[in-house]
Amino acid sequence: MPLETTLYTRVGDDGYTGVLGRERVAKYDLQPVAYGTVDELSAQLGLARTAVQHAISSGILLEVQRDLYAAMADLATTAEAAQKSGVRILESRIDWLEGITDEVGGMVEIPPAFIIPGDSYAGALLDVARTVCRRAERHVARLHHQAMLSNPVVLRYLNRLSSLLFALSRLEDKAAGIEQFTLAKWEKRK
Secondary structure: OOOOOOOOOOHHHHOEEOOEOOOOEEOOOHHHHHHHHHHHHHHHHHHHHOOOOOOOHHHHHHHHHHHHHHHHHHHOEOHHHHHHHOOOOOHHHHHHHHHHHHHHHOOOOOOOOOEOOOOOHHHHHHHHHHHHHHHHHHHHHHHHHOOOOOOOHHHHHHHHHHHHHHHHHHHHHHHOOOOOOEHHHHHHHO
């Protein structure tokens, strides 16, 4: 007879959750808010991955999602606990992000003015992911400024990731055959 499992634990019914190295904290505490927003970002990237058209986009996004799981673990760990267990996002992941961003950036024309998201479906999904990434970065920056961030590389990773997502959204617009519609072009129409 198969073991009966449930998808719920009831442990968080009191509005508290666990983090590594601390007692339970409120679900609106800085750490759960930060790693929860990174989780939201990963889900948004998963949605974008279902829509991308360019051959390299899906693999890049999957690699980023794997990094984000490591980042969530770092964000759910106190600095004291991280000294014992180590960190998961390493400096080499920043190097990878910068390299892949340069590669993708070299494949597209970066508009000289503001862009208006929505020129292609996949591009729009990546632009939404970029804004979620910036929100996650703000939450992680707050952790950092309050000396609660166990791994400062996570903050830098999110900062670089938003640039990659901008470049990938332009790549997806290009793959869809869309010419960039910039604010500058809109101004010329007036």
